[in-house]
Amino acid sequence: MSRLTGHSVAPLARLALTLGLLGPVAASAETETASYLEPLPSPIVTKASAASRSAGLGGGQCLAEVARRKLGVTRWRGPAAGVASPVRVTGPIAGVRFVTPGRKSPYGILDCRLALALADLAEVLKRHDVVEVQVDNMYRPHAHLPGKKKPSQHSYGLAIDMTRLKRADGHELVVERDFQGALGEPVCGAGARPELESDALQLRDLICDVARSGSFHHILTPNHDAAHRNHFHLDIARGARQRMID
Ligand SMILES: [Zn+2]
Secondary structure, three states: OOOOOOOOOOHHHHHHHHOOOOOHHHHOOOOOOOOOOOOOOOOEOOOOOHHHHHHOOOHHHHHHHHHHOOOOEEEOOOOOOOOOOEEEEOOOEOOEEEEOOOOOOHHHEEEHHHHHHHHHHHHHHHHOOEEEEEEEEOOOOOOEOOOOOOEOHHHHOOEEEEEEEEEOOOOEEEHHHHOOOOOOOOOOOOOOOOOOOHHHHHHHHHHHHHHHHOOOOEEEOOOOOHHHOOOEEEEOOOOOOEOEEO
16 A cells, blocks of 8 residues: 555646646545545535535436446345435445445445445545445434434435445454544544554545545544444535535
């Protein structure tokens, strides 16, 4: 794994950025990783961002896109109230294995549009040598935000809770054990905790690179609240105006 202290953006890309030709997503070099202490791009969501492109697709468009990209998901025709285009994971997604709850559990169902975001996520995971993800749940029927009436993105199959990440060398990064978080601390950027052990450092670099990729609107870590002490929550939300990682 190559770990750089910062982005290395080619001169032409830098010029394009200066001229405003490329959005913040393109600002992170596609093949490299950055330190979690590097600043994140603007949280303002543009319609052209990866997350908003995925979230804005219609069901038919999305199913055609996952077929074209040969993503390992299969249409689910069982019950999934609230999920616009339900699918289940049946194979690798962009080369990464997402280990999901089995066919008897609704937690293994996801909306097709989340599958596209997972394909974007897989590209970041591979840059960090991660080949397998343990998924606690995606679709949770009627899930609400804690203490609120507002539905959680899980109720639409548009959110994923990941508990463990396995590297190509077999080593596992366990969010609950290895994240070294603290409630209320910034996750990424100059205000984040400066000293981390190696597994914590890798988890932190990885999740901050996911934030940089713009593939999700909301990312919650153990720093967010006690309910997230053991997983990363990532979701896409049609109409989201701001990205957040907390
Ligand atoms: Zn969640």
